[in-house]
Amino acid sequence: MRISSLYKILTIVSTIFIVLFLYLDLDFYDAPFQKNIKVSSPDQCMSCHSTYESLDKSHPIEIFGCAKCHGGNKFATNKIDAHVGIVNNPSRLEHTDRFCSECHSDVVNRIKMNPMETQRGIKHVLQEQWVEKSTGLDDKEFAKELAQSHFAKACASCHVNQDEDIFHDKSLAKGGGCADCHRVEGIFKEVHPKFTTKIPSSTCLKCHNRSNRIGTSYFGKFESEGYGTPYKNGEFTNKLDSSRFYYELPADVHHQKAGLDCIDCHTEIGVMGDGRENIHMEDAVDIKCKDCHSPEFKDFLPDTLAQKLLDLNGTMPTSPKQIAYSSRKNAPLYNLQKDKNDKIQFYRKRDGSAFDLTKMSDKSYHNSSIHERLDCSACHTQWIASCYGCHEVYFENGKQFDWVKKEVTKGKWLEFRSFLRFESPSLGIGYNEKIMPFAPGCQVIGTIFKDKKVEQFHAMAMAGWEPHTTGKARTCVDCHIDPASLGLGRGTLKIKKEKITFSPFYNSKKSGMEFDYAIDAFVSLEGKQFQTTSREKARGFNKEEVEGIVEAYKCILCHREYEDKIYKNFEKSKLLFKEGKTSCLK
Amino acid sequence: MKIIISWICLALFNVSIISGLILAFIYKPFNAYESVQTITYLVPYGNLFRQIHYFSSELFVVFLILHIILELLKYKIKISASSWNYSVFATLLLFFLMFTGYVLKADLNGLSAGQVALSLIEQTPVLEWFLPLFEDTNIFVWKFYIWHILFLPILIGFAIYKHVDKLKTKYFIIGLGLTFLSMMIFDMPKDLDINLTLVHVTGPWFFRGAENLLVEGISPLLVDIIILIPFMLLISYFYLENRRKTINYLLLLWAALYAYFIFI
Numbered sequence: 059m060r061i062s063s064l065y066k067i068l069t070i071v072s073t074i075f076i077v078l079f080l081y082l083d084l085d086f087y088d089a090p091f092q093k094n095i096k097v098s099s100p101d102q103c104m105s106c107h108s109t110y111e112s113l114d115k116s117h118p119i120e121i122f123g124c125a126k127c128h129g130g131n132k133f134a135t136n137k138i139d140a141h142v143g144i145v146n147n148p149s150r151l152e153h154t155d156r157f158c159s160e161c162h163s164d165v166v167n168r169i170k171m172n173p174m175e176t177q178r179g180i181k182h183v184l185q186e187q188w189v190e191k192s193t194g195l196d197d198k199e200f201a202k203e204l205a206q207s208h209f210a211k212a213c214a215s216c217h218v219n220q221d222e223d224i225f226h227d228k229s230l231a232k233g234g235g236c237a238d239c240h241r242v243e244g245i246f247k248e249v250h251p252k253f254t255t256k257i258p259s260s261t262c263l264k265c266h267n268r269s270n271r272i273g274t275s276y277f278g279k280f281e282s283e284g285y286g287t288p289y290k291n292g293e294f295t296n297k298l299d300s301s302r303f304y305y306e307l308p309a310d311v312h313h314q315k316a317g318l319d320c321i322d323c324h325t326e327i328g329v330m331g332d333g334r335e336n337i338h339m340e341d342a343v344d345i346k347c348k349d350c351h352s353p354e355f356k357d358f359l360p361d362t363l364a365q366k367l368l369d370l371n372g373t374m375p376t377s378p379k380q381i382a383y384s385s386r387k388n389a390p391l392y393n394l395q396k397d398k399n400d401k402i403q404f405y406r407k408r409d410g411s412a413f414d415l416t417k418m419s420d421k422s423y424h425n426s427s428i429h430e431r432l433d434c435s436a437c438h439t440q441w442i443a444s445c446y447g448c449h450e451v452y453f454e455n456g457k458q459f460d461w462v463k464k465e466v467t468k469g470k471w472l473e474f475r476s477f478l479r480f481e482s483p484s485l486g487i488g489y490n491e492k493i494m495p496f497a498p499g500c501q502v503i504g505t506i507f508k509d510k511k512v513e514q515f516h517a518m519a520m521a522g523w524e525p526h527t528t529g530k531a532r533t534c535v536d537c538h539i540d541p542a543s544l545g546l547g548r549g550t551l552k553i554k555k556e557k558i559t560f561s562p563f564y565n566s567k568k569s570g571m572e573f574d575y576a577i578d579a580f581v582s583l584e585g586k587q588f589q590t591t592s593r594e595k596a597r598g599f600n601k602e603e604v605e606g607i608v609e610a611y612k613c614i615l616c617h618r619e620y621e622d623k624i625y626k627n628f629e630k631s632k633l634l635f636k637e638g639k640t641s642c643l644k
Numbered sequence: 645m646k647i648i649i650s651w652i653c654l655a656l657f658n659v660s661i662i663s664g665l666i667l668a669f670i671y672k673p674f675n676a677y678e679s680v681q682t683i684t685y686l687v688p689y690g691n692l693f694r695q696i697h698y699f700s701s702e703l704f705v706v707f708l709i710l711h712i713i714l715e716l717l718k719y720k721i722k723i724s725a726s727s728w729n730y731s732v733f734a735t736l737l738l739f740f741l742m743f744t745g746y747v748l749k750a751d752l753n754g755l756s757a758g759q760v761a762l763s764l765i766e767q768t769p770v771l772e773w774f775l776p777l778f779e780d781t782n783i784f785v786w787k788f789y790i791w792h793i794l795f796l797p798i799l800i801g802f803a804i805y806k807h808v809d810k811l812k813t814k815y816f817i818i819g820l821g822l823t824f825l826s827m828m829i830f831d832m833p834k835d836l837d838i839n840l841t842l843v844h845v846t847g848p849w850f851f852r853g854a855e856n857l858l859v860e861g862i863s864p865l866l867v868d869i870i871i872l873i874p875f876m877l878l879i880s881y882f883y884l885e886n887r888r889k890t891i892n893y894l895l896l897l898w899a900a901l902y903a904y905f906i907f908i
Contacts, residue, residue, distance in 0.1 A: 065648065068818045073821070075825065079828070083828070125837075131681065131837060133681030133686065139685070139834060156839050
């Protein structure tokens with residue numbers, strides 16, 4: 059074929075093809091004007107997602123658009139192109155550096171080091187209690203494997219960045235990064251979620267409803283044994299979740315009187331982290347009772363975290379004269395304000411309701427040197443939830459979901475307990491060297507089914523808690539002559555001719571335990587500590603301390619009230635007593 | 645047939661130049677990614693011209709390689725030494741032009757490829773002296789842009805003018821037709837947002853072999869030499885009349901090895 063002929067054929071074919079192409083396909087290249095797509099602002103996502111509303115008032119969709127936070131191609135006008143690289147939940151911590159850090163780098167870095175994300179506290183306690191302090195687990199490598207397995211299959215479900223989609227029961231879902239706490243609407247729904255800084259307490263309770271159950275205790279809910287009464291309409295009532303129930307007990311006074319939520323006391327720095335790699339909850343928490351009840355006010359400065367938080371909250375005065383600051387980490391307590399007339403008001407963050415603050419009285423019982431080691435919770439705890447004897451059964455050949463690997467893996471744990479009860483708390487020396495309530499934390503009694511053999515171990519520990527059931531102070535008798543408060547356990551305490559004796563109710567050996575002390579006994583009268591703690595400075599009372607506390611019964615027998623005049627200056631009263639100048643000896 | 649392919653090469657180059665001129669009215673190097681996306685999605689028929697530009701350029705490379713293969717298989721060269729040398733020079737510059745175009749889209753792939761190229765230049769002796777001709781600390785794509793729209797088209801155009809004995813523009817329709825045909829058959833690669841972190845970043849297909857050689861720990865200087873080998877062989881092809889078959893085998897060997905590193 060000659061070149062000129064070939065050229066002509068190719069030219070004719072090409073011309074026909076070009077005309078056909080332009081006629082048939084030109085519209086395809088004219089996006090967005092084809093298909094009636096309206097060009098939207100600030101990105102094209104709103105062309106399709108026009109019904110979506112802003113996340114919150116700080117992230118207006120009219121300014122931020124969608125791609126700023128979700129990625130994808132904000133210019134694209136078709137779904138496939140627009141969704142290249144899109145992220146459904148940008149608040150997951152693996153995405154926050156990319157999406158959130160431009161504005162919130164400080165918070166993003168802090169939350170990643172927060173114990174609620176790292177779970178360093180749980181890991182640390184497991185390592186210490188199971189590997190280092192347990193009895194019966196001589197093979198330390200195996201003990202370590204067990205601790206890791208237990209963490210992965212039982213504990214790891216709760217952390218800020220957990221994958222919420224892996225929960226079959228959506229009512230128990232946790233995780234999702236920032237959304238875990240800040241999302242209040244639109245969870246698992248076809249609408250855009252709403253974010254808030256007014257975190258409802260129910261969000262905190264997603265996780266803080268077990269262990270020592272401080273979350274539920276605050277609201278006066280005590281987990282019951284297996285069923286909820288009254289039985290109504292053919293089913294149990296008072297459900298904590300699908301399989302747990304509760305009794306109504308006195309709630310914390312802050313909830314009873316003012317309906318305060320967790321966020322009313324717990325600060326942004328305390329919850330989100332202070333930038334340090336804190337191990338335990340008490341390292342992260344920055345609030346103390348005295349921060350509100352004996353507050354330190356400082357001038358309110360604009361353009362600070364306090365103002366940002368006030369603006370975000372939007373329910374309380376935003377230009378106070380002074381606000382209180384936490385004593386541990388100097389976090390702004392922006393809801394505790396002093397106005398221009400020096401009037402002090404405490405505002406509930408949820409709705410801005412104002413309350414007059416009850417300041418700590420300067421009465422003798424608060425200032426007495428004999429009580430200077432007492433944490434507020436030692437006296438002001440109404441009750442504590444104590445879960446005794448955590449029976450952990452491990453089946454090596456079983457299979458169970460692993461919350462770290464997010465798949466079913468070898469090894470299965472079952473958990474039971476000896477008993478759960480509400481009670482006046484035992485006391486001991488806490489992590490802060492103050493006398494505070496103690497409860498089991500945790501008393502692990504393990505049975506391992508491995509290679510057709512059965513092995514047993516136990517790791518019995520008590521832990522200091524802030525039970526979150528604040529109320530009127532306990533009586534003097536309640537602490538000084540109650541064996542449980544002394545850490546001896548429940549039983550009969552007798553004082554005869556100045557000799558103290560104690561016989562416990564619980565008999566461990568008869569109950570099939572491998573230890574001979576009562577399961578609720580922290581220490582013996584002789585000051586021998588039966589159970590360990592997971593904090594360096596935490597311990598039960600020693601012999602001198604037990605005797606010293608009990609010895610006070612001599613005074614308390616007659617002087618039962620705090621208001622009694624001998625307590626106004628107890629040192630002077632003691633001196634007078636020793637000099638025989640009091641009426642006691644008459 | 646062989647002459648038709650060479651004219652189609654020229655036609656595709658012309659299609660690419662004209663579509664590129666239209667795109668240049670919208671493209672803003674100081675806001676590169678946004679302007680590419682604006683061209684693609686918002687400017688009326690912007691996507692049409694972008695795709696014409698992309699596919700005509702890719703086809704140009706394909707037809708040029710075909711043209712070279714057909715010429716090499718003849719073992720007889722009818723053109724002068726200067727015409728031959730200009731053609732090899734134009735081929736080398738064409739890949740450079742294609743590469744700068746890839747960088748100009750300024751998405752994650754484009755910027756990453758540009759960064760790899762700058763690092764390659766910086767770490768190559770002698771070549772490092774020319775780094776300021778490519779690197780701009782304020783607007784990353786700026787100097788790639790200058791090369792792409794100004795120097796390279798002029799240099800390639802001049803080399804082509806020197807290579808061909810006469811310029812024929814009537815094949816333009818065939819070039820455009822082939823471009824439209826490839827637009828219907830193939831999809832243009834999606835642009836990747838520069839903030840994407842969970843994707844595998846790659847350069848243009850012809851540069852992937854060099855990238856993988858670098859990944860394998862080959863020194864930048866050696867990679868540069870490997871890239872230049874086919875052009876050196878093409879130059880020597882003209883002068884080593886008795887070794888043309890050997891050179892063809894060497895070119896085939898090089899192509900096979902380079903293809904291996906592209907797909908590794």
